[in-house]
Amino acid sequence: MTLMKAVRIHSYGGPDVLVHEDVQKPEPAQGELLVAVHAAGVNPFDWKVRTGSVKGVRRLPLIPGWDVAGTVESVGAEVSRFKPGDAVFGLLSVVKDGAYAEYAVAKAKNMAFKPRSIDFVHTAALPVSALAAWQSLFDLADLSSGQTVLIHGASGGVGHYAVQLAKWKGARVIGTTSGGGIDFVRDLGADEVIDFRNVRFDDRVRDADVVLDLIGGETQKRSWQVLRKGGILVSSVEITSPDTDARYDVRQKLLMVHPSADELTRIAALIDEGKLRPVVSRVFSLADARKAHEFIQSTDMQGKAVLKIRD
Numbered sequence: 001m002t003l004m005k006a007v008r009i010h011s012y013g014g015p016d017v018l019v020h021e022d023v024q025k026p027e028p029a030q031g032e033l034l035v036a037v038h039a040a041g042v043n044p045f046d047w048k049v050r051t052g053s054v055k056g057v058r059r060l061p062l063i064p065g066w067d068v069a070g071t072v073e074s075v076g077a078e079v080s081r082f083k084p085g086d087a088v089f090g091l092l093s094v095v096k097d098g099a100y101a102e103y104a105v106a107k108a109k110n111m112a113f114k115p116r117s118i119d120f121v122h123t124a125a126l127p128v129s130a131l132a133a134w135q136s137l138f139d140l141a142d143l144s145s146g147q148t149v150l151i152h153g154a155s156g157g158v159g160h161y162a163v164q165l166a167k168w169k170g171a172r173v174i175g176t177t178s179g180g181g182i183d184f185v186r187d188l189g190a191d192e193v194i195d196f197r198n199v200r201f202d203d204r205v206r207d208a209d210v211v212l213d214l215i216g217g218e219t220q221k222r223s224w225q226v227l228r229k230g231g232i233l234v235s236s237v238e239i240t241s242p243d244t245d246a247r248y249d250v251r252q253k254l255l256m257v258h259p260s261a262d263e264l265t266r267i268a269a270l271i272d273e274g275k276l277r278p279v280v281s282r283v284f285s286l287a288d289a290r291k292a293h294e295f296i297q298s299t300d301m302q303g304k305a306v307l308k309i310r311d
């Protein structure tokens, strides 16, 4: 049995349930790649799984972290698009182990070639957050040039991509954030930034075409009235009141992000063209995964946190 280092959870709870240990190195099956992990993105989904609150992902022990960037170590049967040594990135399947490990198995059809102009750490900051922003704005809301979009949580992992992608599309962007996020979101190109701790966004915004809600709860409840008639709210978190669309004459959709090699390839191209940039605010080692979880659960973090696993 060949061993590798990984971080696993054996029980649900706080960051201390993340255990750095030796586990069996996986093998790629048909249609899969074995990826030598250079970096793994750290996401709110990871800590939600860690606490046991994601109903669809409750199995133990489990390696968290489904954003991967690395090099192809070997390929399973019927894989022709990739070969050993290729630099790749993508979103792993949540029904399998994740990327807080030296090696991870990925479905070849979900993987894309790494952008040439950024390193593995920045590449690992892309998959779920950039796909969530892309799929919310373009696949679900059909955002077009000249429209106005209000982005709640604009300084976070998903929000900082959404601000840039919406500007690239030619939309007018209003972002809500606080603290250090205010200058950050302005620097990303937002036309207006609202400090949600001091200003009620529903006093400031009217007739938005799209609301991207990355927060839920009270923030969502106050968002219906800022949409124009026929406008759309896309939430990555929840739909709090299913009958609201009829009352306000607006539409609502819940994001369920899905892997897409095609969309990752378009995102990689935008990065290499200098039109989109991932922001990584902290890098941790694999052994420090606990600290990474503590960090992303604290406030005033901009952009992403990433585990760097090898050079």
Ligand SMILES: NC(=O)c1ccc[n+]([C@@H]2O[C@H](COP(=O)([O-])OP(=O)(O)OC[C@H]3O[C@@H](n4cnc5c(N)ncnc54)[C@H](OP(=O)(O)O)[C@@H]3O)[C@@H](O)[C@H]2O)c1
Pocket (backbone or CB within 6 Å): 043, 044, 045, 128, 129, 132, 152, 153, 154, 155, 156, 157, 158, 159, 176, 177, 178, 179, 181, 196, 214, 215, 219, 235, 236, 237, 255, 256, 257, 258, 296, 299, 300, 301, 302, 303
């Ligand atoms: N459904 C899906 O497929 C899907 C996909 C991706 C993500 N998600 C979910 O979407 C949510 C956002 O993900 P993320 O990765 O962007 O999280 P994140 O990196 O933690 O970012 C959230 C941001 O929201 C800000 N914030 C907190 N309260 C706010 C408020 N009331 N108004 C405006 N901004 C506020 C925080 O800034 P402060 O520093 O000011 O607190 C933080 O920067 C998470 O719940 C995640 O699990 C769902």
